[in-house]
Amino acid sequence: MLTIQRTMSLGSLLLCLLACCAGYSKGFTANNLVYPGQNEFFELSIVHLNDFHARFVQTSYTSGTCHKGKDLECIGGLGRVVTASRQLMQERPNAIFLNAGDHYQGTLWYNVHKWNATVHFMNKLPHDAMTIGNHDFDDKIAGLVPFLERAKAPVVVTNIDIAEEPSLRGYFQNSSVITRGNQTIGVIGVILKTTNTLSSTENLRFLDEVETVNAEAERLRARGVNIIIVLSHAGLDVDRIMAANCPEIDVIVGGHSHTFLYTGIIIFATLEIQSLQLHLIAGKPPFIDEPEDEYPVVVRQKAAAGSSRAPRTVLIVQAAAYTKYLGNLTVWFTPEGEVADWEGNPILLDSSIEEDPEIMEELMPWAQVVEETGQAVVGETRSFLNSSCRSGECNLANLITDAMVYSYQGKGGPKHWTYAAISCMNAGGIRNSIPPGVITYGDVVTVQPFENTWDVVEIRGEDLRFVLEESVSRSYEKDKFVGAGFLHWAGIRVVYNITKPAFSRIVDLSVRCQACEKPLYEPLDEDDWYRVVVPTFVLKGGDNMTALQERHRRREPGPLDVDEIIEYIKAISPFNQTHHSMIPERDDLYRLQSTAPGPHSGPDAAAAASGANRWLMLWRDDDNDRTAASQQSTAWSRYLCYVEAMQSQGHKFDQKYVLEAMFRGNDLVYRSNSASTASV
Incomplete structure (x- = not known):
């Protein structure tokens, strides 16, 4: 049985309770404009899903494989999406169901069944409109067309120019108009204008989001459409x-960024009002995810110069990804079509929500094929393999880049310890974490679902330096690394000065030799040529990282990524990725040298010196006015990994115990919100 409660801010809750005791009634909404008996506004309920990514069945809390015996800990899956969405659509007035794309890719389900299962089961959801995402092009246009041909709901996207790809003609439209009550609601679809750098879009052109949405919105307004939603x-x-x-x-x-939004604070209070005790608990996020912002994000537009029109309010929502949550927003509109008030929060689809029995029965024959392939055990990890790789070094990236070099080890000929001593992996290609325990074939596919090959290219030293500069310059924003294009390396030692201008931040660089019997590190020779193992996606300029695409020579097609990761895992299992590597000298790869400026005091000094943990380390040396980055571990990153690993073993952590890391002078200082500090 599903119970869905409406949420409210603490201020609204207190105001409402106080008002009720005084005989005055207000509502549980953001602006407190909606209350029982009020009928001035039009109420619209928006149920929404985004970034399905082939999560047909329930997953672990990290959105990976739900292993047998762990069912009560697992979340999401199509069965729960169907249960929750159908109930919301039945209960809420004027409800609509929207899907923001990226149906394809992400688990073994997609690798086995492709578009066939995807469109079959997407048609089971009560869609009013859907759009497409960048990963829906991963099997090129020919892989998307069968989905579009069979989709029952309108597919909307307004900023794709198909002039040079006529095979897509007629399969989607700029917008769709929905009627609820006496209101018309226009839904405009839009996709990221850089999608051509993210997937296999062939000759499609992607146009500016703002310009195309404005043009379509004006067309809808001219038709008398009163409410406009952008999907x-x-x-x-x-x-x-x-x-x-x-x-x-x-x-x-919205979709694409997998953003978790939530409105609520953690509080417990007891109020005494006229001898009546009221116990209040206001909207705590329902799971381990930390919200990036409130749900919805509220944007107040500026009034146009010379316009008498009042500034408008626009709401933005998104529901994370992987069927972990279902979006649940109610908006009240004035008769003029302006946003007046709102309330809602995403709903966690955990084990308290029943999986729809008809859907589960229909999934069974499809699941059997997937399980026969995916349940084969390939190894065992004793550490949590963390996929949070977009803001720093992570142990899962280390595992993958080690595997890339290992796949070519022993193929270099006499007196060559390997054929290629360097490898790189884009952070966006690492899709899911793996908890401690057995590793199955399905787990590996969930981590690397894109069926890339690991090709070898040759690149001159000068250009290799530029590739490193491109990665750190385009991925570093606001004192941290962000974005799917951040490159993780094996066979590279590098120090960056991130206070310098972009593309001139490297202050020290050495590379691992390949034409040697024992791997050693030596200064980069800008005139020499180096072999590098690279995923095909990166070689195509994916994530707008174009340097390797433009500056390499002699590309040699390589093996499939999943196959080689499995061989490497078999070779090292059981393993603890913090320490274990089959690559010679790998433990020295990102070691913080004792002569380098950095945090040589404080609780992380020993870990920094040992080189046992190879994460991204930022340090500040005020004497030299420089901020440097070395491939090493911050206590913050290690702590998050530690927390996730402990949670996977059943331990619970309250937010108040989360450590905060900050820079103070030359030392990395740790601050905890509680008196006790976890030992990391």
């Missing part, structure tokens, strides 16, 4: 830009 697969950052610069839109239902 976006462009990510929260672009959604904020559209919200500020698209004057005709009301709500953006």
Whole structure:
């Protein structure tokens, strides 16, 4: 049985309770404009899903494989999406169901069944409209067309130019109009304009999001459409830009960035009002995910110069990814179609929500084929393999880049310890974590679902330096590394000065030799040529990292990524990725040298010196006015990995015990929100 409660801010809750005791009634909404008996506004309920990524069945809390015996700990899956969405659509007035794209890719289900299962089961959901995401092009246009041909719901996207790809003609439209009550609701689809750098889009052109949305919104307004929703697969950052610069839109239902939004604070209070005790608990996030912002994100547009029109309010929502949550927003509109008030929060699809029995029965024959392939055990990890790789070094990236070099080890000929001593992996290609325990074939596919090959290219030293500069310059924003294009390396030692201008931040660089019997590190020779193992996605300029695509020579097609990761895991199992490597000298790869400026005091000094943990380390040396980055471990990153590993073993951590790391002078100082500090 599913019980879905409406949420409210603490201020609204207190105001409402106090008002009730005084005989005055207000509502549980953001602006307190909606209350029982009020009928001035039009109420619209938006149920939404984004970034399904082939999560047909329930997953672990990290959105990986749900192993046998762990069912009560598992979440999501299509059965729960169907249960929750159908109930919401039945109960809520004027409800609509929207899907923000990226149906394809992410688990063995997609690798086995491709578009066939995807469109079959997407048609089981009560869609009013859907858009497409960048990963829906991963099998090129020919892999997307069968889905579009069979999709029952309108597919909307307004910023794709198909002039040079006529095979897509007629399969989607700029927008769709939905009627609820006496209101017309326009839904405009949009996809990220850089999608051509993210997937196999062939000759399609992707146009500016703001310009195309504005043009379509004006067309809808001219037709008398009163409420306009943008169904976006462009990510929260672009959604904020559209919200500020698209004057005709009301709500953006987003995807792509897998952003968890939530409104609520953790509090327990007892109020005594006229001898009546009221115990209040206000909206704590329901799971381990930390919200990036409130749900919804509220953007107040600026009034246009010379316009008498009041500044408008635009709401942005997104529901993380992988069927972990179902979006649940209610908006009240004025008769003029302006946003007046709102309430809601995403719903966690945990084991308390029943999986729809008809859907589960229908999934069974499809699941049997997947399970026969995916349940084969390939190894065992004693450590949590962390996929949080977009803001720093992570042990799962280390495992993968080690495996890339290992796949070519012993193929270099006499007096060559390997054929290629260097490898790189883009952070966006590492899709899921693996908890401690057995590793199955399905786990590996969930980590690397894109069926890339690991090719070898030759690149001159000068150009290799530029590739490193490109990665750190385009991925570093606001004192941290972000983005799918951040490159992880094996066979490289590098120090960056991130206070320097972009593309001139390397201050020290050495590389591992390949033409040697024993691997050693030596200064980069800018005129020499180096062999590097690279995923095909990166070689195609994926994630807008174009340097390797443009500057390599002699590309040699290589083996499939999943096959080689499995061989490497078999070779090292059981293993603890913090320490274990089959690659010679790997433990020295990112060691913080004692002569380098950095945190040589404090609780992380021993770990920094040992080189046992190879994460990204930032340090500040005020005497030299430089901030450097070395491939090493921050206590913060290690602590998060530690917490996730402990959680996977059943331990519970309250948010108040989360450590905060900050820089103070030359030392990395640790601050805890509680008196006790976890030992990391």
